[in-house]
Amino acid sequence: MAMMPHIAPIGTEGYLVRFADRLDDVANKALVGFAAALEAEAVVGIAEISTALASVFVRFDVGQIARADLVARLEALLASRDWLVAAESGAARLWRVPTLYGGAAGPQLGEVANLVGVSEEAAVRELSAARVRVLAIGFAPGQPYLGMLPERWDVPRQTELSPRVPQGALVLAVRQFNLFANETPTGWRHIATTHMKLFRPDVAQPFTLRPGDELIFPAVSEHDWAALETDPLGGARLEERGDA
Template sequence: MTQPDETPAPEILPLGADGLLVRFSTRLDDAANRAVLGFADYLDEAMPEGVVEMSTTLSSAYLRFDPDRTDRTRLAARLKALLGQTDWLSLPEEAPKRRWHIPVVFGGEDGPQLADTAALLGMREERAVADLLAHPVRVLAIGFAPGQPYLGMLPERWDIPRLQEINPQVPAGALVVAVRQLIVFANASPTGWRQVGRSAFKPYRAGAAEPFPLLPGDVLQFAQVSAEEFDRIERGNADGFGGARLEITE
């Protein structure tokens, strides 16, 4: 799927009465997302005066400010100066600091649209699953539901369209795919993406000390398990990690 030429970036745009959006791209790609996360990490250490909230999206960073401490013009000028210090869109790809290994069952009732997805790729189901497992994905952003990750980017052959009709509901833990991205659903939800598998991993764990286990920039490596093994994992999933293992490399 081709994408239109984008506006030169990064741009600083007004958003609401007390916010600014730093947009690194009008389309999603790895370079833009690395820029977003790199800039956000930098601001964590050098937050401009008056900023009270920051969040990241697939290709933008949002900053909300306190009007009693700064104004839009001053904050925009400060952000422009910070943006000019680095070529954010040329940041190198770095080794992940956190890597998750997450069991997934593919196909059958837990992945009802795997066959359809494989057909779009011109692959057999087994080959499509192997291709997914061969490409670890990064948490690009958290959104839509509490803790829910958007994951990518998959190879260009995975640039498959969303469904023309909405899936009425996929279960919590559903692994869905579209437009070179994957999502692990935090809750049962309707979606226009194709469900190819399911994990027992809970991106949102209410009541836990850290309710959102995933962070932007984390890498997820999926591992295939049988339906029987998945049932065993799900029955023993008291901690909500669903058999997942976190490897910290820093």
């Protein structure tokens, strides 16, 4: 097995910088930091930098940078610091996202609570206090995979798809939340709904979230949640440093 981090070619115009062979919390933090540092270097010829759960994809323009030169830049950046140590030292942006749990806004909350062995009230208390991180963005523009929840929330995906969950749906499976950017079918269980806007094509940075951001989904009343529908970010508020 290759030592991590490991650089491997992907097709004719890409490289994958793999930090782990499976989802690992520290490795995920490390790759987010590495990707940010690589982007800051603004290397001529790099066309795309995309993070996933355990790796960073780098696409390059073969007419602007030689393959060997790109690999040398990636190797130099990897060697410049201990990314696993650096990952634990940074303070993330923290979002607080008002969330309505259960009922029509989270019709499968009771099912999830039963699978875990707690009451719905206990599930809401724990989940609304959980602090999760954007592990990756994908599936739809701006849509985050969020984790990791405590081990007892390792709830399997459904064997059948739910035909529809709304935009803003907070769903749960495999110790992760997913917050949907669009109405969609899903195999994850729908436990709550937010009004958070994840993709805003009319602003300079259309993706609201970025890898490494942290989120808390505090429970609010139906009255307070409904009042946030017209808020530009659905009531979500950002703290530039997530120390609290």
